[in-house]
Amino acid sequence: MKDTYETPAETEADTEGLMAGRRITFDEAAAWLSATELRLRQVARALETPAAPVELETTINELRSGAQRIRDTAKQMLFLARVTDGEVPLTKVFQGTEDPWGVAARDSDRKAYGGPAIIPTQWQLTKLAKDAEKPGAETTTFPEAMEEIGIGWESKVAAVRRRVERDAAVAKEVLQTPCKTCQAGLGEQCRTKNGWPAEQPHVGRLREAEATVDARLGYLDVNPVHVPDA
Structure with a gap:
């Protein structure tokens, strides 16, 4: 009997099947994450009554915790899909600092925050969206703020x-x-x-x-x- 887990034939570099285009969209990522979450929950449920009498409470709880984290990430991907499609208003600057982002940040300094936010993080976009809900906030959209940025970019x-x-x-x-x-x-x-x-x-x-x-x-x-x- 084998005592080691065999790695599947596919590798992490085999990503073509995850997306219809050349790069994965946030919608596609959310769908895959949702499917993964369901599989984890199904495995956890099946392990409640395994073929051999072994108590797996710790493993089952870990699987369900992991599934919850994946669900939260899937929700974040769906939010980013709406943001990048231009559905969600975003403030033009970071509230409290007046620092711009996107194209407008190309000539900015922003020393206290590690440099200009030309490429915003997912959490920065979350804050920009929340700040845009405040009365009197001057807003933009992701497509407008990021026009011409992204060609040849990698994380x-x-x-x-x-x-x-x-x-x-x-x-x-x-x-x-x-x-x-x-x-x-x-x-x-x-x-x-x-x-x-x-x-x-x-x-x-x-x-x-x-x-x-x-x-x-x-x-x-x-x-x-x-x-x-x-």
Whole structure:
């Protein structure tokens, strides 16, 4: 009997089936999250009477807590769908700071908040929507405020993931690049003058591997030149 969980054939990178277009919409995300929530609740219900007599109260409660968090996230996605479609009024500036966002924030400073809010977060949009309900608030809509922004954009999470993938590719490429300093061959680690294996490759070998990988992935320095499906 197997004692390990087998990873499904699909990977997290297989996202094409989640969306009709090139990028997922908030409506689509909400639908998938809703389906996932239901499956979690169904598993939790089924585990109330498992095939073997084992008390699973902790696991069942964890599944239901996770399902509730997913439900809350699905609701947030539906709200963002309405916002990005222009249905929800938003204040033109952050109340209490008078700092703009979107296109209007391109030339702003906003030092106290980590820089200009050209790309707003979901929580900033929530606040902008609440502030827009106040009497006398000057409002706009997401399409108006974000006109011409978004082409070639990727999230911070995506940028970090791509950097991790790039670094992993460089680590593999190093072993496929002969070292001109210590003469380490293919598949061999670099060595010190005394012949001890070194975990870190010599700088020349590393730079050569980085150049090869960056050219393959479309990077300039550590920044992606091309964002897929932009």
